[in-house]
Amino acid sequence: MKTFKYITLLCAICALTVFNIDTAQAKKRKIPKVYMFGFSASFNDSTVYLTDIQEVDSAWIDDKSKFLQGRNIYAQQLKDYLSNNMQQPNRICFVMYSETLKDIEKQYVKMKRLYTKKSNASYDVRYLDETMFRFEQILLYFEDDDIQK
Secondary structure, rough: OOHHHHHHHHHHHHHHOOOOOOOOOOOOOEEEEEEEEEEEOOOOOEEEEEEEEEEEEEEEEEEEOOOOOOHHHHHHHHHHHHHHOOOOOOOOOEEEEEEOHHHHHHHHHHHHHHHOOOOOOOOOOEEOOOOOOOOOOOOOOOOHHEEEE
């Protein structure tokens, strides 16, 4: 029962992060690349999916909040892949990202450890390498006054 509450809380936090509303005062900054990995869990089973750390070109970062713009679209790419190719519909998916490889590797190790070593519950952790799933670059358009030059 504690495991279910823990997964529910984790998914709620992730959903709030994914559906963050942009503020009008924040400026967007285009960076040449961002590093990210995806995570997926379900309320219906103990299987979790974790992608490899991937380099994605031309991402936009909100200067004020440091949030990756369009992260919900990246999460939807993972959700669509799991639904279509793994017959795993209705999963909660989110992405973790960083501008540096070192920082994203730390986040990846923490997430991996959380579901393999530190957990009291037994999770079926499945890894998706880049040959199975790859994040696609997304194109975003902003008003000129939203872009930091």
